[in-house]
Amino acid sequence: MNDILKGSLVQLGAVDPEEYSRAFSQWRRDSELMRLMDTSEVMLRSQKDSQKWIEKELEDQDVNQYMFTIRTLTEDKFIGDIGLYVVNWSGRDAFVGLGIGERDFWGRGYGTDAMKVILRYAFMEVNLKRVTLTVFEYNPRAVRSYEKVGFRHEGRQRGFLNREGKRWDMLFMGILCEEWMNLQKKENI
Amino acid sequence: MRDLFRGELVRITSEEPEARAKVEVFWQRDTEFHRLADADPTRMESEKKLREWFEKQNENGFKPERYSFAVRTLAEDQHIGFFVLWLDLIHNEAWVGIGIGDREFWGKGYGTDMMKLCLQYAFTELNVHRVSLGLHEYNPRALRSYEKAGFRLEGRTRKDLNREGKRYDSLWMGILHDEWMQMQNGDQQ
Numbered sequence: 001m002n003d004i005l006k007g008s009l010v011q012l013g014a015v016d017p018e019e020y021s022r023a024f025s026q027w028r029r030d031s032e033l034m035r036l037m038d039t040s041e042v043m044l045r046s047q048k049d050s051q052k053w054i055e056k057e058l059e060d061q062d063v064n065q066y067m068f069t070i071r072t073l074t075e076d077k078f079i080g081d082i083g084l085y086v087v088n089w090s091g092r093d094a095f096v097g098l099g100i101g102e103r104d105f106w107g108r109g110y111g112t113d114a115m116k117v118i119l120r121y122a123f124m125e126v127n128l129k130r131v132t133l134t135v136f137e138y139n140p141r142a143v144r145s146y147e148k149v150g151f152r153h154e155g156r157q158r159g160f161l162n163r164e165g166k167r168w169d170m171l172f173m174g175i176l177c178e179e180w181m182n183l184q185k186k187e188n189i
Numbered sequence: 190m191r192d193l194f195r196g197e198l199v200r201i202t203s204e205e206p207e208a209r210a211k212v213e214v215f216w217q218r219d220t221e222f223h224r225l226a227d228a229d230p231t232r233m234e235s236e237k238k239l240r241e242w243f244e245k246q247n248e249n250g251f252k253p254e255r256y257s258f259a260v261r262t263l264a265e266d267q268h269i270g271f272f273v274l275w276l277d278l279i280h281n282e283a284w285v286g287i288g289i290g291d292r293e294f295w296g297k298g299y300g301t302d303m304m305k306l307c308l309q310y311a312f313t314e315l316n317v318h319r320v321s322l323g324l325h326e327y328n329p330r331a332l333r334s335y336e337k338a339g340f341r342l343e344g345r346t347r348k349d350l351n352r353e354g355k356r357y358d359s360l361w362m363g364i365l366h367d368e369w370m371q372m373q374n375g376d377q378q
Contacts, residue, residue, distance in 0.1 A: 063254065063278050089253045089278050090316045127279055 004120050005068075007113040012068035012082065012121070015058060020069065021050035023078055027101035036139050037099045039161060039170075066126070070100065070114045079105045082118050084126070092129035094122055112145045119149060123177045130176045136161060137168040150183045151175045193310055195263070196302040201310070204259040204268065206243035210236045212268050216290025225328050226288045228350060228359075254278060256315070260303050262294070269294045272307050274315070282319045283311050296330060304338040312369050319365045325350055326357040339372050340364045 005012040025047040027033055034042040045053075061067065063086070070080040080100035087093050096118060100111050122128045133151065135142045138161075151173040159167035194201045214236040216222055223231040234242075246257065256274040261267060270289035277283070285307055289300050311317050322340065324331050327350075332342075340362040348356035 086278075089276070090314060092281070092316075125279075127281060 004124060005117060006073070007117040009073055009110050009113040010070050010079070010117065011073055012114070012117055013071045013076075013078075015054065015067050015069055015081070017051050017055045017058065019078060020054050020081070021047050023101060024050045024054075027099075030101075030103065033099070033101060033103070035163065036136070036142065037097075039136075066121070068118070070098075070110070072105075072110070077102075079110060080114065082114050084118060084122055084131070086126070086128070087132070092127070094126070094128050094131050096122070096131050096133050098133075107141060111142070112148050115146065115149045119175065119180055123180050128177065130174055132172065132174045135171050135173065137171060138163065143171065143173075146173050149175075150180055152179075191309075193314060194306070196306045198264075198297075198299050198302040199260050199262055199269070199306070201258045201306055202261050202268075206240045206247060208268065209243045209259060209271075210240035212290060213239045216288075219290070219292065222288070222290060222292070224352065225325070225331065226286075228325070256310070258307075260289075260299075262299070267291070269299065270303060272303060274307065274311055274320075276315065276317065281317055282321065283315065283317045285311070285320055285322050287322075300331070301334045301337050304335065308338060308364065308369055312366050317366065319363055321361065321363045324360050324362070326360060327352065332360065332362075335362050338364075339369055341368075 025045060028042075028044055028050075031042045057067070065086070066084040068082050069078050070082055071078055079102040080098070082096070082098045085095045085097070087095055096115070098111060098115055098118070100106055100114075105111075119131060122131050131151075132154075133146065135146065137156075152175065153171065154174045155172040156169040157172075158169050160170035161168040214234075217231075217233060220231045254276050256276075258272055259268060260270045260272065262269055269291045270287070272285060272287040275284045275286075285304075287300065287303060287307065289295060289303070294300075308320060311320050320340075322335065324335070326345070336342075341364065342360060343363045344361045346359040346361075349359050350357040
């Protein structure tokens with residue numbers, strides 16, 4: 001059995017409310033980041049507010065929710081967060097959300113690596129059968145990253161978002177346990 | 190699709206804490222019932238305390254780890270018993286506890302019918318991989334009933350129970366999803 005929370009660029013770590021809220025109150029200032037991550041209107045929050053929110057969130061952690069920080073392997077630097085939320089146990093399906101807050105780490109494979117790690121965790125530790133995600137049409141970098149990891153396009157909600165007078169689709173992607181297993185076999189050959 | 194909540198003799202219901210406490214307070218007076226159902230020393234709880242216990246279960250809200258049902262007869266609409274399924278969501282298996290508090294309904298197939306509904310719910314709705322249970326060696330009627338429902342005896346803890354100066358084994362039974370499916374196909378032929 002391997003060290004499953006470690007990838008080739010990142011490792012997943014625990015969420016420390018203080019560290020998390022300090023970083024997030026900074027990251028929130030980056031409105032481009034916030035628009036890539038969330039559908040809601042971009043809003044600033046103080047460190048204290050963020051900490052209250054994350055503390056509450058951590059209290060609610062149970063068998064349905066798995067939150068991690070994304071940290072670089074080389075420097076243990078906190079660069080983003082990733083979470084798995086089980087939607088439905090009888091179908092064994094979970095929703096995954098990923099964000100790299102530190103711009104210096106965009107477009108360099110860190111997100112892709114973190115997603116690989118969480119898929120292994122989802123399929124090999126939580127024993128899920130599928131993982132689902134949504135991504136916005138105006139985020140092609142994320143779409144390519146998810147495709148690389150093995151997610152397939154499953155559908156779109158047309159004109160879901162309104163950003164600066166233009167409507168954009170929300171895309172649905174998913175990966176099944178069997179598909180992931182087949183990808184692992186190919187990678188190991 | 191068949192009716193998951195209706196068997197040949199009984200149906201599964203959800204009862205208010207008041208209703209559950211009201212019957213439970215009578216059932217617990219039957220020490221034979223208690224000893225068949227449980228290994229703890231028999232004790233008496235007031236109706237108020239029982240109601241508070243059931244209310245607390247409700248307050249905790251819906252948990253995907255626990256499914257608790259009351260059982261009523263089809264003919265008389267009488268509240269005669271209960272069953273509870275506890276799930277290990279990660280390993281996708283369940284433990285079941287079952288009881289008929291009203292002696293009038295012992296040894297007449299009601300328990301077997303309840304267990305069939307319970308397994309149908311566990312395997313076709315919750316999609317669990319296996320269901321486990323434990324019982325006492327001095328309860329051969331339950332053993333036969335569980336065997337009829339498809340459980341296999343998988344092991345025993347020798348002489349771990351002491352009832353009236355005599356030692357008895359705890360028995361462990363289980364049924365796998367595939368075994369249950371095969372039985373259903375057999376029933377239909």
